[in-house]
Structure formats: C-alpha cells, structure tokens
Amino acid sequence: MEQLEKINFRCKPTFREGGSRSPRENFVRHHWVHRRRQEGKCKQCGKGFQQKFSFHSKEIVAISCSWCKLAFHNKVTCFMLHHIEEPCSLGAHAAVIVPPTWIIKVKKPQNSLKTSTRRKKRTSFKRKASKRGNEDNKGRPFVIKPISSPLMKPLLVFVNPKSGGNQGTKVLQMFMWYLNPRQVFDLSQEGPRDALELYRKVPNLRILACGGDGTVGWILSILDELQLSPPPPVAVLPLGTGNDLARTLNWGGGYTDEPVSKILCHVEDGTIVQLDRWNLQVERNPDLPQDELEDGARKLPLNVFNNYFSLGFDAHVTLEFHESREANPEKFNSRFRNKMFYAGAAFTDFLQRSSRDLSKHVKVVCDGTDLTPKIQELKFQCIVFLNIPRYCAGTMPWGNPGDHRDFEPQRHDDGYIEVIGFTMASLAALQVGGHGERLHQCREVTLLTYKSIPMQVDGEPCRLAPSLIRISLRNQANMVQKSKRRTSMPLLNDPHSIPDRLRIRVNKINLQEYEGLHYDKEKLREASIPLGIIVVRGDCDLETCRMYIDRLQEDLQSVTSTTQRVHYQDQESSFPRVLSVQRLSPRWCFLDATSADRFYRIDRSQEHLHFVTEISQDEIFILDPEMVMSQQVGTPPGMPDLVVEQASGISDRWNPAVRKRMLSDSGLGKISPHYEVPDKQKDASQTHMLQSPVSSEDQALLQAVISGDLLKFIECCKKGANLLIQGPDHCSLLHHAAKIGNGEIVKYILEHGPSELLDMADSETGETALHKAACQRHRAVCQLLVDAGASLRKTDSKGKTPRDRAQQAGDPDLASYLESRQNYQMVSHEDLETAV
Numbered sequence: 001m002e003q004l005e006k007i008n009f010r011c012k013p014t015f016r017e018g019g020s021r022s023p024r025e026n027f028v029r030h031h032w033v034h035r036r037r038q039e040g041k042c043k044q045c046g047k048g049f050q051q052k053f054s055f056h057s058k059e060i061v062a063i064s065c066s067w068c069k070l071a072f073h074n075k076v077t078c079f080m081l082h083h084i085e086e087p088c089s090l091g092a093h094a095a096v097i098v099p100p101t102w103i104i105k106v107k108k109p110q111n112s113l114k115t116s117t118r119r120k121k122r123t124s125f126k127r128k129a130s131k132r133g134n135e136d137n138k139g140r141p142f143v144i145k146p147i148s149s150p151l152m153k154p155l156l157v158f159v160n161p162k163s164g165g166n167q168g169t170k171v172l173q174m175f176m177w178y179l180n181p182r183q184v185f186d187l188s189q190e191g192p193r194d195a196l197e198l199y200r201k202v203p204n205l206r207i208l209a210c211g212g213d214g215t216v217g218w219i220l221s222i223l224d225e226l227q228l229s230p231p232p233p234v235a236v237l238p239l240g241t242g243n244d245l246a247r248t249l250n251w252g253g254g255y256t257d258e259p260v261s262k263i264l265c266h267v268e269d270g271t272i273v274q275l276d277r278w279n280l281q282v283e284r285n286p287d288l289p290q291d292e293l294e295d296g297a298r299k300l301p302l303n304v305f306n307n308y309f310s311l312g313f314d315a316h317v318t319l320e321f322h323e324s325r326e327a328n329p330e331k332f333n334s335r336f337r338n339k340m341f342y343a344g345a346a347f348t349d350f351l352q353r354s355s356r357d358l359s360k361h362v363k364v365v366c367d368g369t370d371l372t373p374k375i376q377e378l379k380f381q382c383i384v385f386l387n388i389p390r391y392c393a394g395t396m397p398w399g400n401p402g403d404h405r406d407f408e409p410q411r412h413d414d415g416y417i418e419v420i421g422f423t424m425a426s427l428a429a430l431q432v433g434g435h436g437e438r439l440h441q442c443r444e445v446t447l448l449t450y451k452s453i454p455m456q457v458d459g460e461p462c463r464l465a466p467s468l469i470r471i472s473l474r475n476q477a478n479m480v481q482k483s484k485r486r487t488s489m490p491l492l493n494d495p496h497s498i499p500d501r502l503r504i505r506v507n508k509i510n511l512q513e514y515e516g517l518h519y520d521k522e523k524l525r526e527a528s529i530p531l532g533i534i535v536v537r538g539d540c541d542l543e544t545c546r547m548y549i550d551r552l553q554e555d556l557q558s559v560t561s562t563t564q565r566v567h568y569q570d571q572e573s574s575f576p577r578v579l580s581v582q583r584l585s586p587r588w589c590f591l592d593a594t595s596a597d598r599f600y601r602i603d604r605s606q607e608h609l610h611f612v613t614e615i616s617q618d619e620i621f622i623l624d625p626e627m628v629m630s631q632q633v634g635t636p637p638g639m640p641d642l643v644v645e646q647a648s649g650i651s652d653r654w655n656p657a658v659r660k661r662m663l664s665d666s667g668l669g670k671i672s673p674h675y676e677v678p679d680k681q682k683d684a685s686q687t688h689m690l691q692s693p694v695s696s697e698d699q700a701l702l703q704a705v706i707s708g709d710l711l712k713f714i715e716c717c718k719k720g721a722n723l724l725i726q727g728p729d730h731c732s733l734l735h736h737a738a739k740i741g742n743g744e745i746v747k748y749i750l751e752h753g754p755s756e757l758l759d760m761a762d763s764e765t766g767e768t769a770l771h772k773a774a775c776q777r778h779r780a781v782c783q784l785l786v787d788a789g790a791s792l793r794k795t796d797s798k799g800k801t802p803r804d805r806a807q808q809a810g811d812p813d814l815a816s817y818l819e820s821r822q823n824y825q826m827v828s829h830e831d832l833e834t835a836v
Contacts, residue, residue, distance in 0.1 A: 212240020
C-alpha cells in the first residue's frame, strides 16, 4: 500500500462518504489504471496492444478504466487529458452494476460535549426513536439509496467457494472485477441475510446464486423469512454436483469456463418463471402407541423442498454416503471418489435388499386417493415426490407422458407434485433414459410410515422415525430461466438476416492444448486439427449440429480405413504411411470462439440454447478430452466432404474437389500423379465414342470394375489402361461402378477420367450412370455423381429422370433428395478448393 500511495494509485471507489454537504452526483467517473498487459484494441487508434512477456518489464502499455473496461495506449496521441474527468458509462454491464453513488457510508456518531448536550434537550420520544434507529443500523456501516430506473436490473451475487473445487474462488474474483465488489458476497464468510436486508429496497433487484441446489434453497428460505415484496428472481450458476434445478432452468449441469461477462448477459436477458415450493409437516404417527415408536430422527433436515422428496432405496444410499463422510471427511476429497462410493453403496444395498419391504410399511394418500394398494402390488422400493423434471444428476423420472393419457406434462409452476414409484429394475433403467411408474399428480399428500425409513429432502438425508408427513404447496418463488438467444453478431452486414446455409469447417482440439492455450486464440487455432466441412441451415442449433459432426466422423473413419488398406497392401509405394485417426469420444463438446480474450466450453445440456452463428460463422472448434497427443503428429489423410442439411434428411457426403486433395494426401492420387490420357483415348473422348477392350490391361480393368476390386483397378490404371472402354452390354466403366455401388471406384473415375463419362448414356437404354445408381438405390454413389455435376434432368429412352428411377425403385427419400438438388446450384470446384 505504501508503494501504491507514492504513485498516487487509488483503488476503485465502491461507495461515497455520507454526511457531505455537497450535492449528490448521479454519475460515476472513470477509474483509470495503468496496465502492463492488456487485451483488445485501443479505443482511439483501433490498434492492438503490444504485450510485454518479461516479468521484469515495468513498461506501461495501456491505460484502462476498471469500470467500463475502455482501454487506450499509454501515449499522448491516444489518451487525452479530457478523458480523466469524463463520466463513465459503466460499460456493457451497466444495467446490473450497483453504482458506487448508491452506496453511502454511515457517518459514525460523535461523542463530543456539544453533541451530548444537544441530545439532552431532545424529548423522550425522539430519544427512543433515535435509539431504535441506531439499533436498526447497528453493524451496518452502509445504507443503499437507489435511483429508480426501468432500465436497471441491479444484481446481487452470492458465491459458495466450497462448491466445485476451486471454481468458486475463481468465480468470486471475476465477479468482483466486472461488478461493484460490494454487490458480490462470499457465503463462507457470512450468510445471505445481511446482504438481502441491505438491498431489500432496491427496485428490479436480481440474485445470482453460485453454488449447488442447496445454496439456492438457502437463499430462497431467507427470502421467505424477509418477505420481500416483490421477491427478487434468482438465477443459478451451477457449481455443485447434481445441479438438477440448474438443469431445469437451462443453466446447465455444471460450470466449465464460460466467461463471466456472458453469464451476466444471460442473467440480465433471462426470463422470469415461477417455481413451486412445498411444505413438509412432520408429526408422530397417531396409529402407533408411544412404546412402539422406533429410534430415529423426529424431524426432517429441511421443512421445505424445491426439487424432490423421496424415501427408500435412493435415500438409504445417500444416508450411507453422508454418514461415512461425517465420520471420515478426509476420505471424501474428490468428486470421482465420491461417485465410486455411491456406486459401491448402491450395489451393497442392492445385494442386501434393505428396501425391499418398503411398500409394506408406508401408506400414501394423494388428494384423497389411496395409492397404497398399487404400491404394495408393484412392490416399489423407492417413492419420489418430484417438483422439477430433473432428478439424480439429470435423469428424467417422469419421462414423456405423451403415451399416457391419464397425466399432464410435468411443470414446475403448475401447483402439482408428481408421485413416482421405482423398483430396482426401473431405477437401473433410469440412467439410460427410462422412467418410473407414474402414480399421481396432486396438490396434497398424506404419508404414513410404520417403521424408521431413510428419507431425503433435496439431497439432505436422515432416518425418520414412524411419522405422519403432510406435503402441501407453500408458495411460488421467482426464478430466472436462461433464454434461447438468437445470434447477436452481424451476419452479412445485416444483423437481422440469417443465411439459408452456412459452410463451416470443423476443427478438433485435445484437452492438454486447450488448457495451455485457451487464452491464446491464435496459437490454439494453429494447434487444432481439421476434421471436415459441414453445411447446415443458418438457424441450426448446436444440438442439431452435433448430429452432423458425428456423421462427418463416420465418413472420416470409412475414408481412413480404405486409404490404410491400400498403403498396407502396396508394399512398393514410396509415399508415407497414413496415421490412423482417433474417433471422437462421446464426451466431446463445442467451444465458443467469439469471446474477445479466449475460448470456453459449452455445456452439452445447453446446446439447444445456442445457435451455430453464436459461436462461429466460418469454423467451429470442438474439444475432445480423450484425444491423445500422438494423433496430432502430421495431419489426417483428408477431410470428408460436405454434410449438407437437406429437407429430405439426406446429406451430401462427397465432393470431387475435396476428394482430389484427399487422394493426393493419402497417396491414392500419387499412384499416377502425371497421368495423361493416351492418344487413342483422347480421340475417343473427343468423339464421345466408347471402345471395346483392346488390350489385356483394358480387359483386366473392366473385370476389376465388375468385381469391385479397387486395388486391382488402381494397378491397371497405373499400367496405363484405358478408362474409356465399354463392356459387352455397351456400358462404360462409370456405368458399371455406379450399378454395383462401388463408391471408391466411382470417385477415382470422376477424378482421373474425362468429363464426358459423367452424362454419357447407355447405347441400349439411354441411361446415365446416375440412372443406374438411382435404380439400385445407391445413395452415396448418387451423391457423388450429383456433386460432380451429373445432370438431374437428363431422361433415358423411356423419358424417365434419375428422380423417377429412384421413385420406381421404392426409395422416396432418395427421390426427394434428387428432386431438391435439381434447383440447387453447386459451388464451382475452384471456389470450393479456395474455401477449403
């Protein structure tokens, strides 16, 4: 602090002094600080900042405002003197920042003789009022005096640093940097009550709870006690383990590394929805005498639940975990070890069948309907009273009620609670998309237990003695639901226009390079491996885009296996061996590359909330945490071609221009890099005439195509065989390859043969190669030929187009695809190679 004072460095002002006679200023001035490292560009000249990587360098490269984040070069030409006294707009998050002009420091009372004499002259009523006022402000060094504005949505941030490992501490520091530090609170230091009482009169107040579902429940309970009117809506940043409530409100199953600036935008733009909250009233079981009551807790850990209340098998496993952690906390210091214990406890309980008699010791009445006979008939080992759709870290136990006419779709704001029964089989199936037995949707529940049974309330377990439990609706809390956003980036210089199609290159990155380079976007982009190109609709979301990337990966695997097979069997070739390409693991996720300073991961449960145009317009980066480093030695043998999202659902998998580079990279194209058509073949191509086999090589070439032997076909081409020969049925080699559906041979002919072969007609039937492929329903070959420029309107001797042939063959999808492509103008090969 002494060094800072010498250079007149002042911390960011977060409040204003009380008792000042000067008029109150309603604006905030810039708080300029010197920086040795700065991201972004200079506001004045628009140029970037030169970074000094030396730790000993004391050169100041930028001057920036700690409120609005504006930055200038440390030059007279960029940072003008008039900037010092300018009012600050507080930047992009001005609507959620509590200005320091709202927070007033309470002046300490003076104990001077004059003050004491003046106090003695007051009436007793005034003394009592003053004393009461001092008691109200006791322990509160600040008061909040907001200025009402319909555009303001002040935000209170509560962070539980114990949640999510070290994530809580990191998030706490980032929120203090973007906001006023006096609107960010550490729950490990004090509870939320004092902060909520301090800001209770602030209009349009919003709350962000950074932690697990227990943290959210804690804040909602305090809001109930304070009876704020209207109650401020609560958003969730999931830092816990299960995060079922966060999943329900579209905040995802866990925080990864999304920038805090985008989280603030989501909170500001989020939709306010209602969440039912339920009372739990526990009494002694009146049907049992006092001497027959078993040992156990006399009350539940919580008397209100937001997510679920359950009894039986799941509560027993949770209780065992809780008791073991309380006895040996040092053994439960990792999330993986905790999950392993859960699995072991569940397996042990399954073998011991400790919950098999649950149905014999409970009585459940829902809105006057007794469910006990059905529970005993199906022998449920677990009963769940569910308020939100998610349960047990993301599963959906209510399932899809579309096939069940007795129930309505589940909602968290309808005033009804769902009652679900589970057997051991349905509990196991829950993890793979199954659901339990739907019992009832009701407003009130009466539950009688006749023995001590494990129960849990929002994840807090206990073993409750025989009791009478009444469940009833308590109230509805306001929550902030993350909204699905349209793109905020300008597209084609028009922010309102969304293109019909987007050509996007897909690049993959491994976890090691991501963690080391995600703050250096250029180096991370250079380290990425190209996976391929997809073409999707402009309004495609990431959930749909994932399917096309998975399909692209399948194409890459098929190409790689073919090229490897050629290399292994051609021992005389001198080109290098192609590396195998590792398949994407199921855990891969999208990366948002639009952030100004770095990449960050997108939670898979939030993919339906993001559009492709929100994270990229020309290339997508995906992170595969299981991709090994050895796969990045060199480049993959090539990229599969365009996966085009069509109305018919069929994709374009191949394009000759891209395929040409694939063959060249993999070595197939190097078999005859300077291949030239013989003179006799040139003459034939010029006259559009086919020739019968005139040599043994030509005959072997024809036989290789008919039999589908790719290796033999390439060998014959290497020896100079003629690609314009015809078979005994007056069909060209392309006709034969298309008829048998050999895509590899078709690709090679398209690359190395003359263009006249593409639309050449069979002399007997007038059919082109596309007609042959459509008759046999070879979809991949049809896509190859169409992408190469084959005519879709050419008719055979019977006046049928390829689309008509596909319809006659009983393939309506292929027919629809060919019809849609008739009016689709493909990009020229030269332009496509440039784009790639």
